[in-house]
Amino acid sequence: MRAPNDTLQTAPAVSWIVMRVALIAVVAVGAFALNPLVGWQWVAVILAVTAAVLPQTFAAWGGAACIVIGMLVSEPDIGRAMLAVLLVHAIHVLTSLTLVIPAGSRVVLSALRPTVIRFVLVQAIAQPLTVVVMLGMGAIEGTASWAVVAGGGAVVAATAVLLLAAGRSASAERRRG
Amino acid sequence: MTRPSMPGRWSPALALAIAGSIVLAVLGLLFSRPDVVAMGLPLALWSALALGRGTSGVDARPSAAPRSSADGELRTEISVESDTEMVELLVVLSERRSRRAIVPGSGSGAAVVARSRVLHSGPALPVQVAARGLALDGAVLATPSEVVVSRRQVAPTPRTAGMLPLPRRLTGLHGSHEGRRPGQGGDFRDIHPFAPGDELRRVDWRATARMARRPGELLVRRTHTLSDASVVIAMDTSEDLGEMVSSWGSGDVERSGVTSLDNAREAARGLAIAAIDAGDRVALHVLVHGGRSLRSGSGARHLARLEAAIAATGQARDDASFRRTPHVPHGSVVLVLSTFFQGAAAQTALMWRASGHRVVAIDVLPRLDRSRLSRPQLIALRTVLAERGNVFADLHGAGVDVVTWAEDPSSALREIASTRR
Numbered sequence: 001m002r003a004p005n006d007t008l009q010t011a012p013a014v015s016w017i018v019m020r021v022a023l024i025a026v027v028a029v030g031a032f033a034l035n036p037l038v039g040w041q042w043v044a045v046i047l048a049v050t051a052a053v054l055p056q057t058f059a060a061w062g063g064a065a066c067i068v069i070g071m072l073v074s075e076p077d078i079g080r081a082m083l084a085v086l087l088v089h090a091i092h093v094l095t096s097l098t099l100v101i102p103a104g105s106r107v108v109l110s111a112l113r114p115t116v117i118r119f120v121l122v123q124a125i126a127q128p129l130t131v132v133v134m135l136g137m138g139a140i141e142g143t144a145s146w147a148v149v150a151g152g153g154a155v156v157a158a159t160a161v162l163l164l165a166a167g168r169s170a171s172a173e174r175r176r177g
Numbered sequence: 178m179t180r181p182s183m184p185g186r187w188s189p190a191l192a193l194a195i196a197g198s199i200v201l202a203v204l205g206l207l208f209s210r211p212d213v214v215a216m217g218l219p220l221a222l223w224s225a226l227a228l229g230r231g232t233s234g235v236d237a238r239p240s241a242a243p244r245s246s247a248d249g250e251l252r253t254e255i256s257v258e259s260d261t262e263m264v265e266l267l268v269v270l271s272e273r274r275s276r277r278a279i280v281p282g283s284g285s286g287a288a289v290v291a292r293s294r295v296l297h298s299g300p301a302l303p304v305q306v307a308a309r310g311l312a313l314d315g316a317v318l319a320t321p322s323e324v325v326v327s328r329r330q331v332a333p334t335p336r337t338a339g340m341l342p343l344p345r346r347l348t349g350l351h352g353s354h355e356g357r358r359p360g361q362g363g364d365f366r367d368i369h370p371f372a373p374g375d376e377l378r379r380v381d382w383r384a385t386a387r388m389a390r391r392p393g394e395l396l397v398r399r400t401h402t403l404s405d406a407s408v409v410i411a412m413d414t415s416e417d418l419g420e421m422v423s424s425w426g427s428g429d430v431e432r433s434g435v436t437s438l439d440n441a442r443e444a445a446r447g448l449a450i451a452a453i454d455a456g457d458r459v460a461l462h463v464l465v466h467g468g469r470s471l472r473s474g475s476g477a478r479h480l481a482r483l484e485a486a487i488a489a490t491g492q493a494r495d496d497a498s499f500r501r502t503p504h505v506p507h508g509s510v511v512l513v514l515s516t517f518f519q520g521a522a523a524q525t526a527l528m529w530r531a532s533g534h535r536v537v538a539i540d541v542l543p544r545l546d547r548s549r550l551s552r553p554q555l556i557a558l559r560t561v562l563a564e565r566g567n568v569f570a571d572l573h574g575a576g577v578d579v580v581t582w583a584e585d586p587s588s589a590l591r592e593i594a595s596t597r598r
Contacts, residue, residue, distance in 0.1 A: 005431060006270035009290040010278055061193060068204065071213055081212035089219035092197070093314050096190035100265065100315030105277035108288065111263040113281070115314050122222045130215040 013106040020052035023094040027051075027063035030087035034080055035070025055098040064091045078134040085130050086123060093119060185235040185310065185319040191227050194220045194316075227313050235261040235310035235319035237282060241327035243303075244290070253304040253327045255289040257282065261310035261319065269305040271296075273431060282310060296430060298333035298442045300491040302326055330488035333439065338447040339587030341455065342578070342594040343406050344535045346508045352405025353456045360402020371395035407473055407506045408452040409460045409534075410445050413515035413522040414438060414468065415499065417492040420543040422558055423550055438492060440541035441514045444582045445487045448512055448539075453480040461486055462503040464515075464522065465493040473506055502528075510535045514582075516542045518561060523568045527575050536577045537593060538569070544583050 024045070031044035044066035051060035064087075071084055093115060101107060198217035205214030237259035244252040251271075257264045259282040269275045271293040280288055293303045304327040310319035347356040355363040368384045371394075381398040388396060418425055419433025430436075445461065452459045453475060460473040461483055469486050471479075499521040505511060511529045515522035517540060530536040542565075547555065569579050580589045 003294075005294040005296065006274050006276075007292045008268055008270070008276040008278060009292060010280065011288045013278070058189070058193065061197065064197070068201065068213060068216065071216070072204070072208055072210065076210060076212050081215055084212065084216050085219055088197075088216045089223070092190070092194055092220055092223065095193075096188065096314040096316055099188060099190060100311050100318065101279055102265075102277050105265070105279060107279040108281060111279050111281040114262040118223075118226065118314070122219045122226070125222055126215070126218040129218055130212070133211040133215050136211070 008106075010106060011108050011110060013108045016101050016103055016105045016107065019094060019098055019101055019107065020055075023060055023091070023098055024048040024052050026087055026090045026094060027060060027067075030067045030084070030091070031063065031070070034067050034074070034084055034087070036074060037070065040066045040069055051095065052098070055095065058095065060091050060095040060098075064088050076134065078131065081130050081134050082127055085126050089119065089122060089126070183236060183320050185232040185312070185317045187227075187232060188316050188318055190314070190316045191224060194224045194227070198224065227316050230313055230317070232317050235259075235312050235317050237261060237264045237308040237310035237319060237322055239264075239266065239306045239308040239322060239325050241291075241304045241306055241325050243327060243329060249295050251293045251295060251301065251303040251329055251331075253291045253293075255291060255304065255306050257308050259283065259308070259310050261312045261317075263311045263315075265309045265311060267307045267309075267321075269302075271301060271303050272305075279311075295331050297436060297439050298331045298488065299438060300489055301329045301331055303329055330485070332484060332488040333442040333446050335450060336443050336447040337587060338444070338451040338590060340591045340594045341406075341408065341448065341451050341457075341512075342510055342535060342537060342590065344508045344510045345533075347404035347406060348508045351456070352403055354404050354406055356402045356404035358402045358404075359399045361400060362403035363401030366399045366401050368396050369399050371397050405475065406452075406455075406457040407460070407509040408448070408457050409462065409473075409505050409509045409511045410448055411462045411464055411503065411511060411513045411522075411525070412441050412445055412468075412487075412490060413464045413499075413513070413519075414441070414490060414493045415465065415497070415519060415521070416516050418516055418518075418542060421546045421549075423548070423554070434546065435543045437516045437541045437543060438490075440543055440582050442487050442490060444514055444539055444541055444586070445490075446484055447586075449480060449483045449487070453477070453483075458506075459483060460506070460509075463490055463493075464499060464503070464525065465497040466499075467497070468493070470503060499525075505529060505532075505534060508534070510537065512537050512539055514539045514541050516540065517565055517568050517572075518542075520568065523572060526572060526577050530575050530577050537590075538572050538577050538579045539586070540569075540579060540581045540583075542581075542583065 027048035028045050031041040035041050044063040047059040047062040050057055067084060067087060198220040201217030202214050205211060237257050239255060239257050242254045244254050246252050255268065257280065261282040264280050264282045266278045266280055267275060268291055270291055278289060291304045305324050307321050307324045309321045343354055347354055359366055368381060371380065375397045379397040380395050384396045417436050417438040419436045421432055421434045424433040449459050456475065458473040458475045461471040463469045469490060471483060471486050511534045513522055513526040513536060517523050526536050526538050572579055578593045580586050
């Protein structure tokens with residue numbers, strides 16, 4: 001076979017398809033492991049395939065919603081909670097990446113190093129917090145535990161602070177220019 | 178001059194992460210489920226990191242540097258100057274196909290090498306590259322950079338042209354061709370009575386003893402002078418037609434095969450080398466307005482200039498007008514390189530011939546491959562080739578020799594050189 005006329009030589013890289021397939025795989029694993037309802041499992045897979053084909057539809061977030069539904073209909077469990085924290089984060093990161101990695105491109109593996117480091121950092125904070133929250137709930141069985149209220153309140157407060165910060169930075173950028 | 182750093186913009190991923198973390202927290206509170214609340218934790222943390230980072234510092238500036246090329250291949254090293262996490266590169270290779278790559282931004286050094294097979298001689302754009310900085314898993318997007326272009330000139334393969342025809346009258350004073358004027362360096366011309374200005378060493382004593390009519394009369398032995406010829410190469414760049422007729426007008430340089438401009442550049446280089454080797458002066462004119470012109474000159478340095486100019490000669494723009502009257506030194510051999518589909522080059526050749534120059538029309542159309550042509554296309558091709566035949570007949574009638582470069586140009590040129598018009 002004749003060598004192609006034009007080639008681009010890069011460091012070790014993976015195809016764009018790998019990122020899309022990884023997104024489908026993560027959503028499918030999450031749906032089948034965390035959602036006991038068969039119908040919702042297949043809805044999640046279909047949404048993941050849609051997101052892989054058309055990332056701008058954000059359909060992978062629908063897949064994440066299917067995982068949340070599965071969590072709500074199941075009994076709370078520390079292992080499942082830790083897996084859900086891992087998978088929802090992975091779905092979000094892969095969705096963000098598929099939005100900016102165009103079809104037909106190659107992704108140099110070393111370009112993904114900051115993504116992997118950030119992923120590990122966030123998980124290193126989120127997983128112990130999840131364990132603490134779940135253990136706190138286990139201590140006070142049957143009622144809305146202090147851990148739920150404290151955790152929910154903390155997340156809402158954090159997001160409120162973040163939104164205020166985002167508004168400030170946006171207005172500062174507008175003033176600059 | 179350094180370009181000011183432009184802030185990037187947020188992708189929808191950030192808004193989704195913030196909204197998702199809030200929704201999960203609210204759902205967790207409503208259903209008394211801390212595990213659902215915990216699912217929003219990584220999204221909240223990720224959003225906090227994103228907002229803490231901001232949208233600045235994502236500019237990316239690509240550069241393309243030519244590297245030493247192997248035979249038949251152009252290599253270009255693409256590097257990116259950026260402080261961001263990753264950079265999206267859009268690379269157009271030899272104007273034929275585009276490739277995209279996501280490469281690391283900061284501290285990566287040069288990582289990408291573009292390779293393009295050389296299919297044609299002449300000016301080439303092996304790489305056109307634009308870059309866009311990305312940060313935070315693609316949540317921050319920079320404005321795409323300007324397109325950086327790497328230009329090269331591919332010299333045609335040298336091909337021996339052999340002997341070139343000479344002008345009817347040699348006017349130069351130095352060279353290797355024997356002229357008709359008396360002078361030095363050439364073969365025997367005649368025996369002539371001594372005249373003021375003749376060198377005494379030229380006196381032929383035996384001829385004087387035998388043929389002198391009066392006492393004191395001296396006869397000198399005269400020789401022809403040696404002269405150089407003036408060669409003008411005129412390139413018509415209005416068309417670039419490949420050997421695959423079905424690719425004409427498509428711009429498909431991969432399927433076209435050898436093109437008329439490939440042949441024209443090869444012919445121009447071969448003719449220039451042959452003329453300079455023979456000690457002649459060579460001028461080059463590209464027959465479009467604003468086209469390159471090199472004045473007459475000789476020697477190795479002038480040949481290097483000619484080769485560089487020939488390698489840089491590409492197809493003229495569609496709207497470029499034909500230049501009909503470039504200056505040609507008196508008593509030149511004019512070699513007109515064209516496909517002669519358009520009458521302008523033939524008219525210019527006829528005009529030069531009418532001015533008394535010796536003109537050779539060099540047909541640079543490659544051998545045509547008529548496969549994949551429909552019947553109407555075949556008829557159209559036959560029509561334009563017949564019109565071209567008429568043009569050649571007119572040229573023959575006016576005393577312009579015609580040489581087909583795609584066949585055996587050296588023997589055709591030798592044959593023409595041996596006949597003096």
